[in-house]
Amino acid sequence: MPLLLNAKTKLLFIGDSITDCGRREDHEHIGDGYVRLIRDWLAARDPQNGPAVMNMGISGNKVTDLAGRWARDVIEQRPDVLSVMIGINDVWHGLVPDRDGVDVNTFTDTYRQILTELRAQLPACRLILCEPTIISPPSPREGNERLQPYIRAVNDLAQHLLADVTVHLHEVFRTAERMRRDIEWTTDGVHPTPIGHALIAREWLRATDLL
Numbered sequence: 214m215p216l217l218l219n220a221k222t223k224l225l226f227i228g229d230s231i232t233d234c235g236r237r238e239d240h241e242h243i244g245d246g247y248v249r250l251i252r253d254w255l256a257a258r259d260p261q262n263g264p265a266v267m268n269m270g271i272s273g274n275k276v277t278d279l280a281g282r283w284a285r286d287v288i289e290q291r292p293d294v295l296s297v298m299i300g301i302n303d304v305w306h307g308l309v310p311d312r313d314g315v316d317v318n319t320f321t322d323t324y325r326q327i328l329t330e331l332r333a334q335l336p337a338c339r340l341i342l343c344e345p346t347i348i349s350p351p352s353p354r355e356g357n358e359r360l361q362p363y364i365r366a367v368n369d370l371a372q373h374l375l376a377d378v379t380v381h382l383h384e385v386f387r388t389a390e391r392m393r394r395d396i397e398w399t400t401d402g403v404h405p406t407p408i409g410h411a412l413i414a415r416e417w418l419r420a421t422d423l424l
Contacts (some may be wrong), residue, residue, distance in 0.1 A: 215421075215422050216294060216339060216377070216378075216421050216422070217278070218255065218259075218262055218263075218264045218294075218423075219261075219262045219264070220261065220262055220263060220264070220265070220417075221265070221403070222262075222264035222265065222293045222294060222328040223264070223265050223267065223290070223291065223292045223293045224255075224264040224265065224266050224267070224293065224294045224296070224383065225266075225267045225271040225287065225290055225292035225294070225295050225296070226248045226251075226266070226267070226268050226269065226270060226296045226298075227270060227279065227287060227288075227296070227297055227299075228270045228274065228279075228297060228298035228299050228343075228406060229270060229271065229272060229273065229274040229275070229298070229299060229301060229302050229404060230270065230271075230274075230302075230406065231246065231247070231297055231298060231301065231346065231413075232244075232245075232246065232248060232268060232269075232270025232274035233246075233270035233271055233272045234246030234248065234249070234268075234270065234410070236248070236268040236270060242267075242268060243266065243268050244268055244270070246405070246413075247405070247411075247413040247417065248266065248268045248270070250344070250410060250411060250414035251266070251414050251417055252266040253419060254414065254423075254424075255419060255423065258423070260376040261350065264294070265388060266269055267292070269286045269287070269290070271382060273302060274299065274302060275299070275302045275303045275306065275314070275320075276299050276303055276315060276319075276320050276327075277315055277319070277323055277324045277326050279297075279323075280323050280326065280327050281297055281329065281404050282360045283327045283331075284330075286333075287327075287331065288330065288331070288334050288335065291335060291338075291390050292335070292338055293337070293338060293339065294338065294339045294340075294341065294413060295331065295335075295338050295339070295340055295341065296341040296342075296343060297328075297340075297341070297342055297343065297381075298343035298345070298380075298382075299324070299345070300320065300344075300345035300363045300364070300366075300367060300407040301345045301346065301348065301360075301403060302314070303315035303320050303355065303363060304345070304346050304356065304359050304363055305347060305352065305400040305403055305410060307359075308348070308352070308355070308356055308359065309353070317362040317363055317366060318351040320363055320366060321348050321366040321370070324338065324366065324367070324370055325373075325374070326368055328340070328370060328374045329374065329393075330376060334412070339377045340374070340375075340376045340378075341376065341377060341378040341379075341380060341417075341420075341421065342367055342370065342376045342378070342379050342380070343363060343367075343379075343382055343413075344346070344364050344367050344368070344379070344380065344381055344382045344383045345360055345363055345367070345382070345383060346382045346383060346386050346403075346405065346409075346413070347360070347383060347386040347387060347390070347398075347399065347400065347403070347413075348360055348401070348402060348403055349371050349386075349390060349402040349403075350402055351401060351402050352401060352402030352403050356402070356403075357383075357387070360383070367379075367413065372418075374409070378420050378421050379420065380413075380416055380417050380421075381416070382413060382419040385412060385416055386398060386412065388407070389412060389424070390402060396408060397409075398412065
């Protein structure tokens with residue numbers, strides 16, 4: 214079923230720094246990443262029906278952090294459409310000194326718990342799950358291999374909890390890196406450059422049939 218948006222639709226994005234993108238320093242609270250690109254495209258595409266967009270990303274978050282703020286930042290906001298992108302820090306933080314990741318079983322169980330709560334509290338909310346993107350050099354070389362079970366978990370949860378849309382991002386980034394090595398898709402192997410954010414926005418809009 215396609216997403217039907219109008220000016221009263223509340224579209225909420227939640228996740229980590231890739232979603233955050235300085236949204237708390239932005240007077241519109243949208244940030245300068247893929248969320249802004251999606252918001253601007255939807256408004257330009259159909260000005261009369263551009264949705265109300267909220268960005269609830271927080272830099273450094275893992276799925277356990279989302280669980281801690283889920284009631285306040287999702288349930289109490291009562292979105293009509295929710296887009297979730299989480300998982301990079303759950304792996305990446307386990308690969309760098311002085312940080313802790315989240316093992317895949319805890320990741321899966323916690324993610325299932327918050328999505329089940331969403332389905333119980335806001336049954337009409339349309340759900341969009343985004344795969345984690347990439348962990349490429351100069352980040353630890355084993356990052357993408359370690360990320361695979363988390364990507365599978367997101368796709369399994371999308372299927373079992375009947376997400377309305379799954380946005381497949383990981384292989385899109387890997388392919389882009391292989392095809393155009395002269396383009397910087399991330400700043401550090403994890404955080405997207407502006408063109409990396411454009412890639413996320415393009416795939417999100419394609420997956421939701423809003424491009």
